[in-house]
Amino acid sequence: MYRDHTIGVVIPAYNEEGFIGDVIREMPDYVDRMFVIDDCSSDGTWDEVLQAAREDAGVSESFVEAGGQELEYAKEARTDGGGMLAERALVHDAVGRVVPIEHRENLGAGGAIKTGYLAAREDGVDITATVDGDGQMDLTQMTRLLDPIVEDEADYSKANRLLYKEFREDMPPFRFFGNSILTFLTKIASGYWKTMDPQNGYTAISNYALENVGIENLYEYYGYCNDLLIKLNAKGMRVADVAMPARYGDEESSISYPTYIRKVSGMLLRGFLWRLKTKYLVLDFHPLALFYFFGAGTAGLGILAGLWAIYTSIVYDAGIFMRGSASMMLFTMGSMFLMFAMLFDMQVNKDSEVQIHE
Numbered sequence: 001m002y003r004d005h006t007i008g009v010v011i012p013a014y015n016e017e018g019f020i021g022d023v024i025r026e027m028p029d030y031v032d033r034m035f036v037i038d039d040c041s042s043d044g045t046w047d048e049v050l051q052a053a054r055e056d057a058g059v060s061e062s063f064v065e066a067g068g069q070e071l072e073y074a075k076e077a078r079t080d081g082g083g084m085l086a087e088r089a090l091v092h093d094a095v096g097r098v099v100p101i102e103h104r105e106n107l108g109a110g111g112a113i114k115t116g117y118l119a120a121r122e123d124g125v126d127i128t129a130t131v132d133g134d135g136q137m138d139l140t141q142m143t144r145l146l147d148p149i150v151e152d153e154a155d156y157s158k159a160n161r162l163l164y165k166e167f168r169e170d171m172p173p174f175r176f177f178g179n180s181i182l183t184f185l186t187k188i189a190s191g192y193w194k195t196m197d198p199q200n201g202y203t204a205i206s207n208y209a210l211e212n213v214g215i216e217n218l219y220e221y222y223g224y225c226n227d228l229l230i231k232l233n234a235k236g237m238r239v240a241d242v243a244m245p246a247r248y249g250d251e252e253s254s255i256s257y258p259t260y261i262r263k264v265s266g267m268l269l270r271g272f273l274w275r276l277k278t279k280y281l282v283l284d285f286h287p288l289a290l291f292y293f294f295g296a297g298t299a300g301l302g303i304l305a306g307l308w309a310i311y312t313s314i315v316y317d318a319g320i321f322m323r324g325s326a327s328m329m330l331f332t333m334g335s336m337f338l339m340f341a342m343l344f345d346m347q348v349n350k351d352s353e354v355q356i357h358e
Contacts, residue, residue, distance in 0.1 A: 299338065
């Protein structure tokens with residue numbers, strides 16, 4: 001336990017032989033459960049998980065004898081989430097603190113996190129953290145993610161590698177560039193305008209948020225972090241952005257970036273439209289949703305009108321001044337409505353996020 005709160009950690013693992021064992025063995029003693037999800041690895045990841053779990057069991061048993069709280073794991077599905085969990089994976093009996101979970105089929109990074117969240121929710125842990133299986137996360141920093149939730153400042157906390165220059169010095173330039181673009185797009189889509197580095201997988205979430213955010217519909221690809229932020233905002237959850245240095249080792253990324261950009265960009269657009277509908281039209285009403293829709297439509301019409309003006313001037317030698325002026329007015333008007341919509345969105349969500357620097 002950590003400050004009277006039970007702690008679970010979700011660890012997705014796909015071909016992490018040589019890394020996953022160290023992550024399990026180095027997990028802090030205050031962690032009550034580790035949900036390790038093998039996403040149909042083709043190497044020795046599963047055997048390494050079981051071996052590390054057996055080695056860690058002695059640490060867990062001494063911790064319990066010293067007064068720690070051991071959780072009773074739910075081996076049978078009791079809720080809809082549990083039913084989904086049983087369909088997705090084989091959940092084995094806990095070995096000490098470790099609950100080994102085998103996916104029935106490869107579901108990707110987001111799918112493994114989703115499976116772990118379902119298991120943690122069934123287990124009823126107070127706070128669930130997520131840690132990659134490749135050893136990138138500094139486990140000594142985990143308490144900084146847990147504290148905002150324990151102190152009721154946030155429902156979800158995440159690491160931020162972009163806040164300070166010295167924190168991102170080890171981040172490869174292409175990662176920093178892509179991360180910066182996705183950060184901006186996620187700000188718009190999620191409504192958390194202060195939050196940065198949304199792709200960071202080092203996070204913690206409260207049981208309350210897990211119960212209410214709709215984990216069953218979590219996006220099952222690398223953009224799951226971005227999708228979760230969108231869902232959290234729609235349900236009015238508070239988010240803490242915790243400054244933390246980047247850490248990279250010898251692991252190799254399995255991300256196909258052309259596929260990643262295409263899929264995540266589409267998900268962000270769908271999530272953005274869903275958030276506007278859910279938060280500002282269904283659960284409550286705010287005209288900013290109408291400002292967004294009208295602004296985007298008007299700006300888009302202005303662009304089309306401008307292209308048509310250029311086309312007619314080239315093909316038919318028609319005058320471009322009047323048509324070009326009209327299209328510019330439409331585009332300017334639409335852009336102004338979009339800016340006002342973003343400003344309203346910032347004001348609505350200003351109390352829903354906090355940045356933690358130290």
